[in-house]
Amino acid sequence: EDKVVQSPLSLVVHEGDTVTLNCSYEVTNFRSLLWYKQEKKAPTFLFMLTSSGIEKKSGRLSSILDKKELFSILNITATQTGDSAVYLCAVDDSGTYKYIFGTGTRLKVLA
Amino acid sequence: DTGVSQDPRHKITKRGQNVTFRCDPISEHNRLYWYRQTLGQGPEFLTYFQNEAQLEKSRLLSDRFSAERPKGSFSTLEIQRTEQGDSAMYLCASSAQGAGELFFGEGSRLTVL
Numbered sequence: 733e734d735k736v737v738q739s740p741l742s743l744v745v746h747e748g749d750t751v752t753l754n755c756s757y758e759v760t761n762f763r764s765l766l767w768y769k770q771e772k773k774a775p776t777f778l779f780m781l782t783s784s785g786i787e788k789k790s791g792r793l794s795s796i797l798d799k800k801e802l803f804s805i806l807n808i809t810a811t812q813t814g815d816s817a818v819y820l821c822a823v824d825d826s827g828t829y830k831y832i833f834g835t836g837t838r839l840k841v842l843a
Numbered sequence: 844d845t846g847v848s849q850d851p852r853h854k855i856t857k858r859g860q861n862v863t864f865r866c867d868p869i870s871e872h873n874r875l876y877w878y879r880q881t882l883g884q885g886p887e888f889l890t891y892f893q894n895e896a897q898l899e900k901s902r903l904l905s906d907r908f909s910a911e912r913p914k915g916s917f918s919t920l921e922i923q924r925t926e927q928g929d930s931a932m933y934l935c936a937s938s939a940q941g942a943g944e945l946f947f948g949e950g951s952r953l954t955v956l
Binding site for chain 2: 773831
Protein backbone atom coordinates (compact mmCIF):
# COMPACT_ATOMS: atom_id res chain seq x y z
CA GLU A 733 0.00 0.00 0.00
CA ASP A 734 1.21 3.49 -0.84
CA LYS A 735 2.48 5.46 2.12
CA VAL A 736 4.26 8.65 3.06
CA VAL A 737 6.19 8.93 6.32
CA GLN A 738 7.43 12.19 7.79
CA SER A 739 9.93 12.73 10.55
CA PRO A 740 10.30 14.07 13.09
CA LEU A 741 6.68 14.35 14.18
CA SER A 742 7.46 17.54 16.04
CA LEU A 743 10.36 19.89 16.51
CA VAL A 744 11.06 22.88 18.73
CA VAL A 745 13.87 25.25 17.78
CA HIS A 746 14.96 28.81 18.49
CA GLU A 747 14.88 31.67 16.02
CA GLY A 748 17.88 31.59 13.74
CA ASP A 749 18.29 27.82 13.84
CA THR A 750 18.31 25.68 10.70
CA VAL A 751 15.90 22.76 10.49
CA THR A 752 15.64 19.75 8.22
CA LEU A 753 12.35 17.95 7.77
CA ASN A 754 12.22 14.50 6.24
CA CYS A 755 9.73 12.73 4.00
CA SER A 756 10.07 9.17 2.77
CA TYR A 757 7.59 7.48 0.48
CA GLU A 758 6.53 4.22 -1.06
CA VAL A 759 4.28 4.56 -4.07
CA THR A 760 3.78 2.41 -7.10
CA ASN A 761 4.00 5.08 -9.81
CA PHE A 762 5.70 8.19 -8.51
CA ARG A 763 4.89 11.35 -10.40
CA SER A 764 5.65 14.22 -8.02
CA LEU A 765 6.22 15.18 -4.39
CA LEU A 766 4.74 18.30 -2.89
CA TRP A 767 5.45 20.23 0.30
CA TYR A 768 2.78 22.28 2.05
CA LYS A 769 2.75 24.57 5.07
CA GLN A 770 -0.33 24.44 7.28
CA GLU A 771 -1.04 26.94 9.99
CA LYS A 772 -4.49 27.08 11.56
CA LYS A 773 -6.21 26.76 8.24
CA ALA A 774 -5.79 25.27 4.78
CA PRO A 775 -2.44 23.92 3.59
CA THR A 776 -0.53 26.38 1.40
CA PHE A 777 1.74 25.18 -1.36
CA LEU A 778 5.51 25.45 -1.01
CA PHE A 779 7.25 23.26 -3.59
CA MET A 780 6.66 20.55 -6.14
CA LEU A 781 9.48 18.19 -7.06
CA THR A 782 9.45 15.84 -10.02
CA SER A 783 11.93 13.78 -11.98
CA SER A 784 12.81 16.88 -13.97
CA GLY A 785 13.05 19.17 -10.97
CA ILE A 786 14.69 17.55 -7.99
CA GLU A 787 15.82 20.70 -6.20
CA LYS A 788 13.84 23.82 -5.42
CA LYS A 789 14.64 26.97 -3.46
CA SER A 790 12.63 29.93 -2.34
CA GLY A 791 14.18 32.39 0.06
CA ARG A 792 15.09 30.58 3.25
CA LEU A 793 13.33 27.38 2.20
CA SER A 794 14.80 24.71 -0.03
CA SER A 795 13.94 21.14 -0.88
CA ILE A 796 15.55 18.23 -2.63
CA LEU A 797 14.22 14.94 -3.93
CA ASP A 798 16.16 11.69 -3.99
CA LYS A 799 14.23 9.40 -6.34
CA LYS A 800 16.65 6.57 -5.88
CA GLU A 801 16.35 6.48 -2.09
CA LEU A 802 12.69 7.57 -2.16
CA PHE A 803 12.86 10.56 0.12
CA SER A 804 12.79 14.31 0.20
CA ILE A 805 13.99 16.91 2.67
CA LEU A 806 12.77 20.39 3.37
CA ASN A 807 15.34 22.80 4.80
CA ILE A 808 14.53 26.05 6.52
CA THR A 809 17.45 28.30 7.38
CA ALA A 810 17.46 31.22 9.80
CA THR A 811 14.09 30.18 11.18
CA GLN A 812 11.59 32.81 12.33
CA THR A 813 8.57 32.54 14.61
CA GLY A 814 6.39 32.87 11.52
CA ASP A 815 7.74 29.54 10.31
CA SER A 816 5.86 27.82 13.13
CA ALA A 817 3.38 25.50 11.42
CA VAL A 818 2.76 21.92 10.38
CA TYR A 819 4.70 20.97 7.27
CA LEU A 820 3.02 18.36 5.12
CA CYS A 821 4.54 16.17 2.44
CA ALA A 822 2.34 14.65 -0.27
CA VAL A 823 3.07 12.28 -3.12
CA ASP A 824 1.18 12.05 -6.39
CA ASP A 825 0.85 8.48 -7.64
CA SER A 826 0.12 8.51 -11.36
CA GLY A 827 -1.54 5.13 -11.07
CA THR A 828 -4.31 6.64 -8.97
CA TYR A 829 -5.95 10.01 -8.78
CA LYS A 830 -5.08 10.78 -5.19
CA TYR A 831 -2.33 12.63 -3.44
CA ILE A 832 -1.13 10.73 -0.39
CA PHE A 833 -0.19 12.90 2.57
CA GLY A 834 2.09 12.20 5.46
CA THR A 835 1.16 12.95 9.06
CA GLY A 836 3.15 16.16 8.99
CA THR A 837 5.94 17.65 11.08
CA ARG A 838 4.86 20.22 13.65
CA LEU A 839 7.52 22.92 13.88
CA LYS A 840 7.58 25.46 16.68
CA VAL A 841 10.08 28.30 16.52
CA LEU A 842 10.70 30.09 19.80
CA ALA A 843 11.66 33.75 19.93
CA ASP B 844 -11.56 36.20 -4.13
CA THR B 845 -10.81 33.60 -6.79
CA GLY B 846 -9.54 30.83 -4.54
CA VAL B 847 -11.30 27.65 -3.44
CA SER B 848 -14.23 28.45 -1.18
CA GLN B 849 -16.04 26.14 1.20
CA ASP B 850 -19.28 26.51 3.08
CA PRO B 851 -20.09 26.34 5.91
CA ARG B 852 -16.82 26.93 7.69
CA HIS B 853 -18.12 25.39 10.88
CA LYS B 854 -20.95 22.98 11.53
CA ILE B 855 -22.08 21.57 14.85
CA THR B 856 -24.66 18.84 14.67
CA LYS B 857 -26.16 16.10 16.77
CA ARG B 858 -25.41 12.48 16.13
CA GLY B 859 -27.76 11.01 13.58
CA GLN B 860 -28.33 14.22 11.65
CA ASN B 861 -27.38 14.76 8.02
CA VAL B 862 -24.92 17.46 6.97
CA THR B 863 -23.89 18.82 3.61
CA PHE B 864 -20.77 20.76 2.69
CA ARG B 865 -20.24 22.77 -0.45
CA CYS B 866 -17.03 23.49 -2.34
CA ASP B 867 -16.54 25.99 -5.13
CA PRO B 868 -13.20 25.31 -6.84
CA ILE B 869 -11.10 27.77 -8.80
CA SER B 870 -13.17 28.36 -11.91
CA GLU B 871 -10.82 26.96 -14.55
CA HIS B 872 -9.88 23.87 -12.52
CA ASN B 873 -11.48 20.65 -13.71
CA ARG B 874 -10.08 18.46 -10.94
CA LEU B 875 -11.65 18.50 -7.51
CA TYR B 876 -10.70 16.56 -4.37
CA TRP B 877 -12.22 16.04 -0.95
CA TYR B 878 -9.99 15.23 2.00
CA ARG B 879 -10.68 14.70 5.69
CA GLN B 880 -8.25 15.81 8.36
CA THR B 881 -8.36 15.01 12.07
CA LEU B 882 -6.23 16.55 14.78
CA GLY B 883 -2.58 15.66 14.47
CA GLN B 884 -3.02 13.84 11.19
CA GLY B 885 -2.38 14.68 7.57
CA PRO B 886 -5.26 14.99 5.12
CA GLU B 887 -6.85 11.66 4.15
CA PHE B 888 -8.16 11.26 0.63
CA LEU B 889 -11.91 10.81 0.31
CA THR B 890 -12.82 11.27 -3.34
CA TYR B 891 -11.81 12.79 -6.66
CA PHE B 892 -13.76 14.34 -9.53
CA GLN B 893 -12.59 15.14 -13.01
CA ASN B 894 -15.21 17.50 -14.34
CA GLU B 895 -18.50 15.89 -13.27
CA ALA B 896 -17.18 12.33 -13.16
CA GLN B 897 -16.31 10.82 -9.81
CA LEU B 898 -13.25 8.77 -10.73
CA GLU B 899 -12.03 7.55 -7.39
CA LYS B 900 -13.42 6.96 -3.91
CA SER B 901 -11.58 5.97 -0.78
CA ARG B 902 -12.51 2.93 1.25
CA LEU B 903 -12.94 5.48 4.06
CA LEU B 904 -16.02 6.73 2.25
CA SER B 905 -18.73 4.55 3.74
CA ASP B 906 -22.23 4.36 2.35
CA ARG B 907 -23.17 7.25 4.64
CA PHE B 908 -20.96 9.55 2.58
CA SER B 909 -21.86 10.77 -0.88
CA ALA B 910 -20.31 13.42 -3.08
CA GLU B 911 -21.50 15.05 -6.26
CA ARG B 912 -20.27 17.52 -8.81
CA PRO B 913 -23.31 17.79 -11.04
CA LYS B 914 -22.16 20.30 -13.62
CA GLY B 915 -18.44 19.98 -13.23
CA SER B 916 -18.26 23.17 -11.20
CA PHE B 917 -19.14 23.20 -7.49
CA SER B 918 -19.25 20.01 -5.45
CA THR B 919 -21.17 18.84 -2.39
CA LEU B 920 -20.22 16.29 0.23
CA GLU B 921 -23.09 14.86 2.25
CA ILE B 922 -22.78 12.80 5.39
CA GLN B 923 -25.91 10.98 6.47
CA ARG B 924 -26.65 9.76 10.00
CA THR B 925 -23.54 11.44 11.39
CA GLU B 926 -21.47 9.73 14.05
CA GLN B 927 -19.05 11.25 16.54
CA GLY B 928 -16.19 9.72 14.57
CA ASP B 929 -17.12 11.94 11.64
CA SER B 930 -15.92 14.99 13.55
CA ALA B 931 -13.07 16.39 11.48
CA MET B 932 -12.04 19.12 9.09
CA TYR B 933 -13.29 18.46 5.57
CA LEU B 934 -10.97 20.00 3.02
CA CYS B 935 -11.69 20.61 -0.63
CA ALA B 936 -8.92 21.14 -3.16
CA SER B 937 -8.79 21.76 -6.89
CA SER B 938 -6.17 21.64 -9.60
CA ALA B 939 -5.87 22.28 -13.28
CA GLN B 940 -5.52 19.49 -15.83
CA GLY B 941 -1.88 18.46 -16.10
CA ALA B 942 -0.75 20.61 -13.19
CA GLY B 943 0.51 19.14 -9.95
CA GLU B 944 -0.31 21.73 -7.36
CA LEU B 945 -3.45 21.35 -5.27
CA PHE B 946 -5.14 24.53 -4.10
CA PHE B 947 -7.00 24.03 -0.84
CA GLY B 948 -10.03 25.77 0.56
CA GLU B 949 -10.23 26.91 4.18
CA GLY B 950 -12.08 23.75 5.13
CA SER B 951 -15.38 22.92 6.80
CA ARG B 952 -15.00 21.90 10.42
CA LEU B 953 -17.62 19.39 11.56
CA THR B 954 -18.36 18.67 15.21
CA VAL B 955 -20.78 15.86 15.95
CA LEU B 956 -22.16 15.91 19.49
